[in-house]
Amino acid sequence: MTLKLGVLVSGEGSNLQAVIDAVRDKKLNAEIVLVASDKSEIPALKKAEKAGIPYKTLNPAEFSDRENYDQTLAHEFLKHQVQLVVLAGFMRILSAKFLACFPDAVINIHPSLLPDDAEKEEITLPDGTISRIFRGKNAVNLALEAGVSWTGCTVHLVTEKVDQGPVLAKKAVPILPHDTVLSLHSRIKEEEHHLLPLGIQEWVKKMLKVC
Ligand code: GAR
Numbered sequence: 001m002t003l004k005l006g007v008l009v010s011g012e013g014s015n016l017q018a019v020i021d022a023v024r025d026k027k028l029n030a031e032i033v034l035v036a037s038d039k040s041e042i043p044a045l046k047k048a049e050k051a052g053i054p055y056k057t058l059n060p061a062e063f064s065d066r067e068n069y070d071q072t073l074a075h076e077f078l079k080h081q082v083q084l085v086v087l088a089g090f091m092r093i094l095s096a097k098f099l100a101c102f103p104d105a106v107i108n109i110h111p112s113l114l115p116d117d118a119e120k121e122e123i124t125l126p127d128g129t130i131s132r133i134f135r136g137k138n139a140v141n142l143a144l145e146a147g148v149s150w151t152g153c154t155v156h157l158v159t160e161k162v163d164q165g166p167v168l169a170k171k172a173v174p175i176l177p178h179d180t181v182l183s184l185h186s187r188i189k190e191e192e193h194h195l196l197p198l199g200i201q202e203w204v205k206k207m208l209k210v211c
Helices: 014-024 043-050 066-079 096-101 139-146 181-207
Strands: 003-009 030-037 055-057 084-087 106-110 122-124 130-132 150-157 167-174
Touching (some): 003 043, 030 043, 066 096, 130 139, 139 181
Parallel strands (some): 003 084, 030 055, 084 106
Antiparallel strands (some): 106 150, 122 130
């Protein structure tokens, strides 16, 4: 069965491109049926266009409230019979109403290490040191400012609690002495591009019980 993916983006779209490439190279038995964004004129949409994938921008400013926005977004994905929604650099928090339309079928890629036990506020790094968890929008900056030696990226199920859903896949990335936010984020993204297709495969194994 070919999995129907809906991808949400807000910016560069390098993770979207990684999924496009994985589908093209038959590393993923999937089809991206719709790319949706909250911003127009972003590189991610150009990538969708170039790959011949239908795309749509929904501008939050044109909606009365968040619920209304999320309902319309969900409706677009449902119209395209999306089975799994992938947040690939989507910088908005989705409401419970949206999540209810895709039970256990929304995943996110986050640019830091998240714990297997969502309740935990600390994580053990590969060098044995302990780090706090960096959730939310500025995870790369926060890790750099904290002076920890490792950070990474995580693919996880999206729940109502931000960046606290069950983990599907993660990869640690070392922080180098002269790292800037830009250099660190760019090395994290390199790993994300492998991890996101892997996370989608993990979701298929876990949720659709396919080996
Ligand atoms: C990625 O690093 C992703 O992990 C991050 O935004 C970047 C998007 O890059 N997402 C978040 O910070 C979500 N909290 P891309 O547009 O090049 O894929």
